Amino acid sequence: MSGRTVLELAGDFVEDYEVMVPYQALETVGHEVHAVAPEKDEGESVKTAIHDFRGDQTYLEERGHDFVVDGAVxxxxxxxxxxxxxxxxxxxEYLRxxxxxxxxxxxxxxxxKPVAALCHGPQILAAAGVLDGREITAYPALEPEMKAAGCSWVDEVVVDGNLVTGQAWPDHAEWLAAFLDVLGTDIDHGVEPAAADE
Structure with a gap:
């Protein structure tokens, strides 16, 4: 299947890895990705936040990068x-x-259409009223909010029809692989293993 055109939602203090890694990974395999944010023109940027897990009761937030967007949502x-x-x-929390x-x-x-949401992203889906009856995961602290939106909670990456959800950026490999499958992405590795020297 040829590349798809993918829209990515962003805003100030979007999680750094969660906006950049999918953007780059999807483009790497031939999809075209456009990131948009409220009230931003093409070429402007949003500030990102880096959320790290260091054994505390919640994540640590630090300033990340400036992420250039493709226009206004x-x-x-x-x-x-x-x-x-x-x-x-x-x-x-404010995009919703x-x-x-x-x-x-x-x-x-x-x-x-295929939708991939990660970490706190499902808060936006809940606010849009599109989750009733879905199986979902998200950042673990959002479990009560997801159940209140009518979801069945799962503690791992989950695919429910067109929706792929993960708990946080440590799920990237599994979450992105599942999303690529839902997109129908055919990845041709194009590299044959080298023959062993005789």
Missing amino acids: GDVDPADYDALVVPGGRAP TNPDVLDVVRHFFEAD
Whole structure:
């Protein structure tokens, strides 16, 4: 299958790895990715946050990078995109109050297009009212919020139809592999193992 066009939601203090790694990984295998944020023009950036797990009762947050976006969420037509990525971090707690963000999310669910959400990203999906009856995971502290949105909670990466969810960036390999499968991505490794020297 040829490359898909993927929309990625971002905002200030989106989790650094969770916005950058999917963006780069999806482009590496031939998909075109556009990251959008509220009230940002093409070429402007959002600040990211790095969330680390060091054995404390919750994660540690540090300042990350500046992540350049492709435009404003209110200026895109979600019908132009084949799939959606919703990273976590601190951004989802305010992105879920943005009507443009919620309209974009609803489009992907109404059209049954692939959606990948990670960590706190499902907060946006819950606010959009698209999770009732779904099997889902998210950052573990969100379990009560996900159940209140009508979900069945799973403690690992889960695929429920068009929706792929993971708990945090340590799930990247499994979460991205599952999303690539839902996208129908055929990866041709193109490298044969070297013959052993005789």
